[in-house]
Amino acid sequence: MQLRKKNWASLIVLWLTLLCLGAAAPIAQAAAAPVNTSTITIGAKAGVAFDLQSGKVLAAKDDLTAYPLASLTKIVSLYVIRDAISHGRLQWTDTVTPNAAEIKLSQDTNLSNVPLANHAYTVRELYDAGWIYSANVAVMLLGNKLSGSQKAFIKEMQDHLDALGIQDATIYTTSGLNNSLIPDSLRVPGTPSDGENKMSAADIGLVVRHLLQTYPDVLKDSAVVHKNFAVTDTQTYAMTNWNALLTGNSLAQSDLPVDGLKTGTSDLAGQCLVATMPWQGRRLVSVVLHADGAETDNAKRFTATAALLRAVNQQWRPVALTPKNTKIAKMPVTDGKQDAVAVGLAKPVVAWQHNGQLATPVLAMGRKAATSAPVQKGDQVASTSLADDSLGYLPRVNTQQVNLIATQNVGKLNIFERFFRWLGNLF
Structure with missing residues (x-):
């Protein structure tokens, strides 16, 4: 009987530890390789x-x-x-x-x-x-x-x-x-x-x-x-x-x-x-x-x-980045029933393609980017910008800002669920 109790305790600790690791895992978006856009000669x-x-x-x-x-x-x-x-x-x-x-x-x-x-x-x-x-x-x-x-x-x-x-x-x-x-x-x-x-x-x-x-x-x-x-x-x-x-x-x-x-x-x-x-x-x-x-x-x-x-x-070609054709990494959610929320572009954004390659992709969110539950679909949860290529923009003209919204609902953990998550984080 004593052995069974130890086994159950071990299983609970393991479950809480896995829960903790899953919640803390960073979610990042890989940056695109820079495109050489300085190829046009001016006479x-x-x-x-x-x-x-x-x-x-x-x-x-x-x-x-x-x-x-x-x-x-x-x-x-x-x-x-x-x-x-x-x-x-x-x-x-x-x-x-x-x-x-x-x-x-x-x-x-x-x-x-x-x-x-x-x-x-x-x-x-x-x-x-x-x-x-x-x-x-x-x-x-x-x-x-x-x-x-x-x-x-x-x-x-x-x-x-x-x-x-x-x-x-x-x-x-x-x-x-x-x-x-x-x-x-x-x-x-x-x-x-x-x-x-x-x-x-x-x-x-x-x-x-x-x-x-x-x-x-x-x-x-x-x-x-x-x-x-x-x-x-x-x-x-x-x-x-x-x-x-x-x-x-x-x-x-x-x-x-x-x-x-x-x-x-x-x-x-x-x-x-x-x-x-x-x-x-x-x-x-x-x-x-x-x-x-x-x-x-x-x-x-x-x-x-x-x-x-x-x-x-x-x-050069201007290209429309839309919520449908642009994938954004998920964002961690604090105290959420899900560890992360799917995010997307709030509206289409004009980016730039050079010789068939996207030269100004949407920049990845910062590593510390996170939001708190509850999250409603359509909420603006973050902002980023288009990546700068080697040419950039005219002086004192800012890179285009890109707003990101949640594409799903994420409910908030109740007090008991938060306690067990806290306990898992403690371990």
Whole structure:
């Protein structure tokens, strides 16, 4: 009889021990092997291509180094003007009349300009000239109209950049012209005589992302191929958009439906281009700074951009991770009738596939991830994010967060069951 009691005691201890081990066993999700995504060549000194909605970088070359940006500056300038319109600080119908120095500079045929006269121009006319023809003096006039001076307008430009977390931009002029090309009377006092604006390709991309997300109508403004500018009541000037890749323009390509955004050219900056097009149900943006070989070929920025856009289109695909096609490791449950609960995606998530391989899988939950009973099906029990590949996202754009929910109910142990589990843990 005594032997039977010892056997029963041993069996109870064994059962409680197994119960304890089962409850404490860690549940982990294996991480996917990293995919090499840095395979696209950019034919320029620096550049970047990214998905507008998520900020996911799809190709990059020296994209964090600040370089001269020439008239890409106008993306920032015209952003400030568009923002002022939105907030009622300017009206499209407000007018500006240039002074003699501004008229003279606008008629310099070596610079990108619409020729101005002693005539009142609307904000709308000058704004369009800035996007379509990269008209330098038109943008300078807009800056004076809004802020009272070039210096004050540059302060507003810098404030916009600061709000985006951009700290390494250098802005001397509102238009992107080198200071050496601007008469002393129109130059910002205290700036270098040869000062030229600088910004990194990634930061330019960040500005473009915020601009197009906030004011998508800018796409229509920058997509205009031909438009006449009214110099006077009787004289017009024909503007053809410098972005030759635009649909309907001279270098448009049937497989690349480019519908924006801005060119830039200077001796220091070389040939630059920001381009954008609808892609895979989303929007693709590219930035090219100082295109290779532009010294002997005026089309190099367009060639480099087309090659970049085409390579991204060939190598990258956005893919939908759904609760049905994505398996997530179970999560331990404290005081639950089951040791763990099955979890899944709360909603579909856009991830990225590179050359047929998933480059941004859902990251495994942390080893300490756990929840407490009771758990109801549909409860959010954890969050994680998509894995970063070698390219990551634009600066200060966070990796996409992924919420996880329970896909089943888990009841809570009663007091007696918790006692026996505690007893098992004690052993």
